[in-house]
Amino acid sequence: MRLKKFLFIVLLLGCLETASHAADFLLYLEAQGIGGYSSRESDVVYYSKTREDVMQKPSLGLDYLQKFSVDSGDIAALALQARVAYDLADTENAEPQLYNAYFKYKSGWSDLWIGHNRPSLGLSSYFDSHGLLLDTLAMNQFGFDRDWGVGAYRDFSWGNIGVSVTTGTGMPIYFKGNYLASARISKGTLNQDNYNLGFSMAYGKTLDTMGYHLMSDEPMRFAVAGTDITYLWNNLESRMEIMGGRNKDEETYAAFWRLGINLLDEGRLKLEVQPALWKIASDRNYQISAGPSFMLTGDITLRAMYLYDHNTDDHRVILQIYYYRKL
Numbered sequence: 001m002r003l004k005k006f007l008f009i010v011l012l013l014g015c016l017e018t019a020s021h022a023a024d025f026l027l028y029l030e031a032q033g034i035g036g037y038s039s040r041e042s043d044v045v046y047y048s049k050t051r052e053d054v055m056q057k058p059s060l061g062l063d064y065l066q067k068f069s070v071d072s073g074d075i076a077a078l079a080l081q082a083r084v085a086y087d088l089a090d091t092e093n094a095e096p097q098l099y100n101a102y103f104k105y106k107s108g109w110s111d112l113w114i115g116h117n118r119p120s121l122g123l124s125s126y127f128d129s130h131g132l133l134l135d136t137l138a139m140n141q142f143g144f145d146r147d148w149g150v151g152a153y154r155d156f157s158w159g160n161i162g163v164s165v166t167t168g169t170g171m172p173i174y175f176k177g178n179y180l181a182s183a184r185i186s187k188g189t190l191n192q193d194n195y196n197l198g199f200s201m202a203y204g205k206t207l208d209t210m211g212y213h214l215m216s217d218e219p220m221r222f223a224v225a226g227t228d229i230t231y232l233w234n235n236l237e238s239r240m241e242i243m244g245g246r247n248k249d250e251e252t253y254a255a256f257w258r259l260g261i262n263l264l265d266e267g268r269l270k271l272e273v274q275p276a277l278w279k280i281a282s283d284r285n286y287q288i289s290a291g292p293s294f295m296l297t298g299d300i301t302l303r304a305m306y307l308y309d310h311n312t313d314d315h316r317v318i319l320q321i322y323y324y325r326k327l
Contacts, residue, residue, distance in 0.1 A: 036318035059085040120162035133305035168206030180204035250281035
């Protein structure tokens, strides 16, 4: 664990050193405070999901993007997003976390990437929710928000196509015969059409992980197909996703809907509600979550979440202060 923390610190220092000599880069400081109450624990908690998971905990980190250019334009980019999270209820409380860690090359016919990035599966392939309290299906055993591997994607005037082959482990790296091949095709561009409709497929043998913890070292079949849609209308946002197939080599399905409304100037206040349900074999569960998000300044956002989990009968209230500032 000490070696892991040392290497993590070296990585962060390397980002700063590279940034000091680079002409075309972006560097942000990210910090957040998390606290709340769980009826199941009957106590104060310092995480939004579980103690083992990476989302969300009190943390401090950096988000670094280095672009490489020639006379004709950008040809590549290096992205590193890392932070140290703290479990205030644990004596061994510092946990290095690595999110984005990939190199992207613009080949002309597509963008190619290698490293730790988003697999081409579902809503999480383009919707960045790493700092948010409300989570997606990818954070509930239906794919991975980030995974180690390679991928390619290309944007068209009508939409996007993406493919990826990853380890099927999420945050850590393991090689135990595990893999995940994914592909997604979409129609519509949010910036122009105000909607994006996608169809995804994935097949592989994935490992059961929770954060950086390996829950089972036996790869199990993951074979799903799904559709997702994001639709923006005036100050309303609607995101939906449906999946079905095999998960952990068992019959599975899942559905998710997030509805939000943006209020105040520049949408500084957002109110969201989110029901989600899923089934893996005989295990059925549903969650209902909701909460506001208020941009206090250009750098500070305040968020709150109420979550009810049916299986654990847990009522949870979480508060977050999120700081994200360009250096």
